[in-house]
Amino acid sequence: MVSFIRYPQDRGNAGMMLKWERFGSMKRFKKVYIEIINFCNLSCRFCPKTRRKPQRLTAESFQYILKEIKPFTDHICLHVKGEPLLHPEILDFLDLAYEEGVQVNITTNGVLIHTVGDEFLKRPAIRQISFSLHSFAEHEKENYLDNILAFAEEAIHKTRIIISLRLWNLHRSDTDSDAGNKMILEAIENKFSTQNKMEENIIPGQGFRIRERLYVNTDYAFEWPDLNCDYHSEKGFCHALRDHIAVLADGTVVPCCLDGEGMTSLGNIYQQNFDWIIHSKRAKRMVDGFTNHKAVEDLCMKCKYKERFEQTSHSPSGRMMCDGQPGWIP
Numbered sequence: 001m002v003s004f005i006r007y008p009q010d011r012g013n014a015g016m017m018l019k020w021e022r023f024g025s026m027k028r029f030k031k032v033y034i035e036i037i038n039f040c041n042l043s044c045r046f047c048p049k050t051r052r053k054p055q056r057l058t059a060e061s062f063q064y065i066l067k068e069i070k071p072f073t074d075h076i077c078l079h080v081k082g083e084p085l086l087h088p089e090i091l092d093f094l095d096l097a098y099e100e101g102v103q104v105n106i107t108t109n110g111v112l113i114h115t116v117g118d119e120f121l122k123r124p125a126i127r128q129i130s131f132s133l134h135s136f137a138e139h140e141k142e143n144y145l146d147n148i149l150a151f152a153e154e155a156i157h158k159t160r161i162i163i164s165l166r167l168w169n170l171h172r173s174d175t176d177s178d179a180g181n182k183m184i185l186e187a188i189e190n191k192f193s194t195q196n197k198m199e200e201n202i203i204p205g206q207g208f209r210i211r212e213r214l215y216v217n218t219d220y221a222f223e224w225p226d227l228n229c230d231y232h233s234e235k236g237f238c239h240a241l242r243d244h245i246a247v248l249a250d251g252t253v254v255p256c257c258l259d260g261e262g263m264t265s266l267g268n269i270y271q272q273n274f275d276w277i278i279h280s281k282r283a284k285r286m287v288d289g290f291t292n293h294k295a296v297e298d299l300c301m302k303c304k305y306k307e308r309f310e311q312t313s314h315s316p317s318g319r320m321m322c323d324g325q326p327g328w329i330p
């Protein structure tokens with residue numbers, strides 16, 4: 001039965017002392033995003049197309065990045081842009097992460113889960129798999145939802161993997177996508193024999209626990225930051241560089257998983273030490289800016305997402321997405 005347990009959100013807290021300053025032995029980042037591939041097998045309307053050349057990491061480059069970031073995190077997410085399950089060496093990457101003692105989150109559209117799902121169940125490096133179902137109605141691939149739900153069922157029974165089924169496409173008024181969500185939620189209810197209606201109990205930014213280690217996460221659709229958009233605000237807080245950081249497929253290090261074009265490049269992991277990059281003047285200026293509630297980078301001034309970190313407890317959506325882009329499930 002759906003238990004409708006709400007879990008706490010990870011909220012903005014400008015002015016707080018940095019975690020790694022408070023706890024000397026704690027690693028600085030909760031997670032590091034590694035974009036193992038920057039192209040995708042879908043083309044969702046809301047997802048800005050990258051202008052970067054198609055690229056994917058080699059096993060050698062992945063191993064190099066792992067060694068660079070390892071002193072600063074125990075946790076990686078294989079996603080910024082692109083579809084990680086398209087990478088032909090993803091299973092080898094999981095083995096490399098396991099050898100390094102790093103836990104892995106995978107965010108995927110799930111189209112290819114039937115091709116790698118059995119192998120995923122044997123990979124102890126995987127901590128969480130988040131299925132972005134927001135585009136289901138748009139693409140309607142055959143057996144798409146059935147394959148994902150079948151995998152989810154196996155994963156929670158046979159492994160310790162956490163499964164997140166994400167619908168980050170809610171709108172503030174009824175839309176077609178919300179109608180698509182109704183169908184997805186009903187399929188989940190049927191598959192897991194739930195008796196309560198999730199659709200009637202949705203609170204954007206919060207989740208439902210369906211079973212142990214199986215969650216449905218809903219949230220409002222967000223806008224990717226864009227230097228050419230009308231929105232502009234220099235005020236605000238963001239968890240970037242305190243909680244997480246990202247490495248793009250060409251080695252560019254960026255503060256967050258929303259900077260898919262590398263607009264706020266802090267350096268390149270193949271050219272500078274990661275340690276140097278995260279202590280660079282530009283990185284420090286950003287962190288100091290957010291500590292004082294100020295966005296100092298152009299892209300951050302154009303990023304509406306930071307408003308989510310300013311919200312109060314009656315208005316949930318305040319967690320960093322990505323993992324993805326949403327999602328950190330406790």
Ligand code: SF4
Binds near residue numbers: 041109
């Ligand atoms: S939103 Fe995800 S699945 Fe859709 S095109 Fe972008 S990366 Fe691919």
Ligand code: SF4
Binds near residue numbers: 239255258259
């Ligand atoms: S404010 Fe937006 S663009 Fe800037 S670091 Fe945070 S999420 Fe990224």
